[in-house]
Amino acid sequence: GQQVMQIPQYQHVQEGEDFTTYCNSSTTLSNIQWYKQRPGGHPVFLIQLVKSGEVKKQKRLTFQFGEAKKNSSLHITATQTTDVGTYFCAGPNTGNQFYFGTGTSLTVIP
Amino acid sequence: NAGVTQTPKFQVLKTGQSMTLQCAQDMNHEYMSWYRQDPGMGLRLIHYSVGAGITDQGEVPNGYNVSRSTTEDFPLRLLSAAPSQTSVYFCASSYGRGSTEAFFGQGTRLTVV
Numbered sequence: 001g002q003q004v005m006q007i008p009q010y011q012h013v014q015e016g017e018d019f020t021t022y023c024n025s026s027t028t029l030s031n032i033q034w035y036k037q038r039p040g041g042h043p044v045f046l047i048q049l050v051k052s053g054e055v056k057k058q059k060r061l062t063f064q065f066g067e068a069k070k071n072s073s074l075h076i077t078a079t080q081t082t083d084v085g086t087y088f089c090a091g092p093n094t095g096n097q098f099y100f101g102t103g104t105s106l107t108v109i110p
Numbered sequence: 111n112a113g114v115t116q117t118p119k120f121q122v123l124k125t126g127q128s129m130t131l132q133c134a135q136d137m138n139h140e141y142m143s144w145y146r147q148d149p150g151m152g153l154r155l156i157h158y159s160v161g162a163g164i165t166d167q168g169e170v171p172n173g174y175n176v177s178r179s180t181t182e183d184f185p186l187r188l189l190s191a192a193p194s195q196t197s198v199y200f201c202a203s204s205y206g207r208g209s210t211e212a213f214f215g216q217g218t219r220l221t222v223v
Binding site: 006009033035041042043044045048088090097098099100101102103 | 143145150151152153154155158166168169200202210211212213214215216217
């Protein structure tokens, strides 16, 4: 079955440092989504990438979709304490059901 | 704007008991799904539905049943609770079949003792 792996599982950064999480799929994806889950909260949609090589930015967040559409990354520039949480990527299988990655838990040290 | 509503928020069950986790959405979404979240394992798909009367299994369906009699409601039933089902459960809905934004409920934290 499809597997969506994320690395790292945990990341601790000093406030102001950059942060990157990587998502890798065993199969080619038609699109990929990213979600953020605050501690004790529920996942909230951030963005969707569809095109090969696509890059999208949301303020300090930069999302990339790989050329082969099998990997993606989320990069946060100059982290803030409000960035704390777990970041998930999610991709559809052949039946268009979404499978989530294992997530990267980000801790920002003030 | 209620979005996706899950009840209850917390539940403690004894091994062998059954219960139903409720999920309702008011966005007229065709697509609904249930996930469980365990430490280090991300969100794992239990069951999903592409519309009223249609359900299918996800990655980890054993021990769970679902039904979809209306567009709005998608309850998850635990048939005979086991400690391995201790988890946080999330219901989600979306317009499309995995190609549009998913909206999540607040979650149900279930403990089976």
